[in-house]
Amino acid sequence: MSATHRPPTSNATPHFVEVVAATVERFGHRPLLSAHGSGAALTYADVWGWAGASAQRLAGVGATPGERVVVRAPKSVEMLIAYLAALRLGAVWTPVAPTATTTELNQVIDDAEPRVVIDGNRALCDMVGAAPAGAPEPQPGDWPNPTPGPDQIAAMLYTSGTTGRPKGVPITGAALSANAHALVDAWRFTEHDVLVHALPIHHAHGLFVAVGCVLASGSSMRWIDRFDATEVIDGLRKATMFMGVPTHFVRLLEDSGFDRATCASVRLLISGSAPLPAVTFQHIADRTGLEVVERYGMTETLMLASNPIDGIRKPGSVGLPLPGVEVRLGSFDDADRPGRATEVGMVEVRGPSVFEHYWGRPPDPADRASAADDDHAEGPAQQPWFRTGDLGRFDADGYLHLVGRSKDLIISGGLNVYPAEVEAVLEGQPGVAEVAVIGLPDDHWGQQVTAIVVPDTGPAPSDEFCEQLVASARERLSAYKLPRQVHLTDALPRNTMGKVDKAALRRSFG
Template structure:
């Protein structure tokens, strides 16, 4: 029998509260509403959820999980083609909770009552049963459905709780989207499995996070864009001092932001690494000293290794770049209906190819350089990690944001190009470009210097703050 949400269903955390938008539940109230939703959802094998940052999304997901029904979180801003693909590919049989009329697509809609109450009757659900199908986009092709079992979700959450000393005494606050693993699995199911309070702040602003801590939040989840904004708001950053743990994920946290937040809030922000396919596999432990640009060590049960393009081991010397492969209990069951993608993702000896490149130091700390497809630059016979060049450039006073890519070059194969967003007060020009190139050459090996600096007004990003480098590397 698989009970993912043991903290919610155990009935021992009477003081925990779940606050989302304008709705606040006690654990008993949320459990009662989810129990009432269960019989309405149980006739369906798999349901889609219009995953807005709302109480109805939380109720739909919790109700489905308790009923043993598979969940397909659908981004509320999905375009027509993407929406049609998600619903068709997943074979979702109904919508759980409200959905705009133009998105129904012929599926029945199961109405859920936020204030309903029924007695929770535990269901016998196999541990290897699917908990959810989360869609993830690669650089090419339509999004793929990542099949996550209940066992994998439980293992991932428990390992993360161990790494961060995260338990029922905490209150988690965040403003993350609820259609993604970061916000939905870690940020909602994690809290309910551990039995701690949960506060979704709505729009993730510095003031909202400061207010969350004033309301008793002890653990904060955010993405680098949010942390950067907090670092630029000294009063709000200072208000975070009473918190226990600040966590950043979904993209690398720039070192200057890390340093500024430590100065203002007294906290070294903890970074972690994961994917929809693996959940969180690496984390800076709560009892370790955070290091800017490093995402920590494998969580319990997870093993990692680095390989070069020919499959040979890459040394753990803190400098050598290799393709990151992982294995452990929190990994996906496979891609829904995509045996071709499964075959490409797994090695013959059972390791999952993350598609990311990294370095590992002798103590086992990992630094993610980026995606192998866009962040491993092969220039003049050298293998260069875009992330290390970006980190150095972000240390220059003129640079607010940067994305480094490799673009085709007839002589070098690829040349290193830096797309730079300047801070206020700095003017783009050849002199500054030369200064930035020289700055990289001073800090890193000469072959890692950008061959070109392009000054831009902004960088294309996803909803979670990840830079869309494919659009940049084509130029």
């Protein structure tokens, strides 16, 4: 029997543009966002009208329903308006990182075959135009304004595959709606919430999680174009929520202003996109009195799990499957599926926000697991399972713990070593700020466990520091899990999502 968590059945879900339109109708007079330092707030009606005028401009340059609109530009209010304009038009919003090279941008263009490309902030501002001061909302007859079906693609994000070339992940309007509604319910968003938004919006965390929750609930945002600890702390004094990646929380902890007084009105701190070390979780709780809510998702699936608002929030766990989401552990080595909840397996999922296949590519059997062995046969149960590539385990309370990516699994002397387990032990040692554990080739063991350590800001590590680090870990780790090499470095390489780039570490230290 597999460790499986099943959702209730759900009714048909509308396209996300209908969700936003309903929010605007209900809360049009309320503030949607205020940019840091500007003082002025834009209401829902302001933003929706601006997006309507911008949709006219997009239509004028050839954007039509179903056509891709590729955008490379820094985060800005105008970027958000352009996204909403594409939604209103029924076009497919396709952002790339503002730091993407011309080669990377061209790879996306070659694959997506967009009708419109907006490259750079100036081009974006020209397309969006200025906020219409008191301008009337465009009428449906003024520009193509179809009501997209729920299964129509609303956005496409690109993620690198095993080939290294970007692969497009089509995301339907219904998937965006299901994702937003599940999170609004799980995190109890209301129109009275104020979110400090300091995330990029070219990926799912900043756009579909953070902005999605706001647009579905009628809440508001303190908008910060680029993460800055001082600006975030200033925003938190009048906010109820903050979403960030672990690196953001580390930077906040470095500022003495991140404390209980600053967070007096804050009810939720939410972390995602990368694992939050348990020691960082505890430091945040000590400083602010708030326990961080860790959650789990990926571009291909949107959000899958979250620690609960009520009940225990477990450090090192991504919590419980969200309503509407099924999670189980499957085989990752062609063996039988794990039968006990404490066993490690490949995280397999299905639900209303899980994508079907990559853009322009047929479904890959390696990405899916059969539903033939399900022990129930009702509706959604027949949907194949998506194999995430993440390894995890369930604890006795049903909480999901991720232990690493399958590609990062270390096999030393024929035994499996899960990097997250070793990292959790080393991160708790004195003098350690951050650590990443990788496997490097070894003629005798096949792979050797190697730790890359960033020392904290205290005294410079002595020659015995690395030896003491391993010696201290012996009490909690079996011998085969202990690092055979420890390298010190000033910083760990990270991608735009804040995740440690272990491939880069293997290249540097291998």
